[in-house]
Amino acid sequence: MYLPREQFITLIGVKSKKIKPSDEMAAPQRMLDHLRRQSSSQLKAYCGYYYEYYYAMTEPGCILCSLVQIREEGQHFVYERNERIQIGGAEGTFERYRYVGVSYYLQDRLFLLDYESLTSNEISQTILIPNYKSRIIRLNGLKMGVSAADHRTPACSRVVWEYLGREINRVNAYRKVRLYRMDDPSIDEDLRGRLAQTKIVDGLFGIA
Structure with missing residues (x-):
């Protein structure tokens, strides 16, 4: 013993x-x-920075522009998405959100799954249709998530990613990250048309 x-x-x-x-x-x-292991190596071509546009789930009638970066990290493709939303009545004051996630290229679709890293209280998924042209300009798809408001309504919106390049001036690019009204001149006709078919239904996923 x-x-x-x-x-x-x-x-x-x-x-x-x-x-x-x-x-x-x-x-x-x-x-x-x-x-x-199942993800295609074609995802490497989509690394870089993007503006992401979609109908804001907390502000009906507004479009939210966020800044996204996809990068290769080890054997994985990860991404970071940064949002900021103006606080009503407080000029120049924003609520900031940072999402981190993983991306996959499966059967000719880009799948992106992330969570809000500051609060860890939500998960969102984005599905994009690849650009089969020699130059990536804009990608169309769908985004599914929940509203950050108290009622936490599930929602689905069309989404557009605009390619900015592999290297950018992040400070300058971040200045454009905010909410926009539909008639804001910063939202061009092509972008407005890509998002026009969206219908957000409270408590349901709805696409018109």
């Missing part, structure tokens, strides 16, 4: 349990790793 632990285990013949490599990886990790 007074032998060192290792000698005592050897003496009584207890065999230590060997952990298989597959057991060390938790189920969510295995799922994400599976998606990573």
Whole structure:
């Protein structure tokens, strides 16, 4: 009984349990790793910065412009999305949101899944249709999430990503991140037309 632990285990013949490599990886990790292996390397062509436009889920009738960066990190493609929303009645004051997530290129669609990193109280998904032209300009798709307001309404909106390049002046680009009215001259006719078919339904996912 007074032998060192290792000698005592050897003496009584207890065999230590060997952990298989597959057991060390938790189920969510295995799922994400599976998606990573299935994802096409074509996603590399979409790395860089984008403006993301979609109907604001908290401000009906407004379009929200956010700044997104997709980058390769190790064996994964990750991205960061930054939003800021003007606070009514407080000139120059904004609420800021930062989302981080992973992206995959599966069967000719770009899938992006993220969460709000400051509060960790929501998850959103974006599905984009790739651009098959030699130059990436704008990508169309759908965004699904919930309103940041107290009622937390599930919502779905058409979304447009505008490619900015692999290297940008982030300070200058961030100045455009805000809410815009539909008739704001900063929202051009092409962008307005791409978003025009959106219909947001309280409590449901709705696309007109």
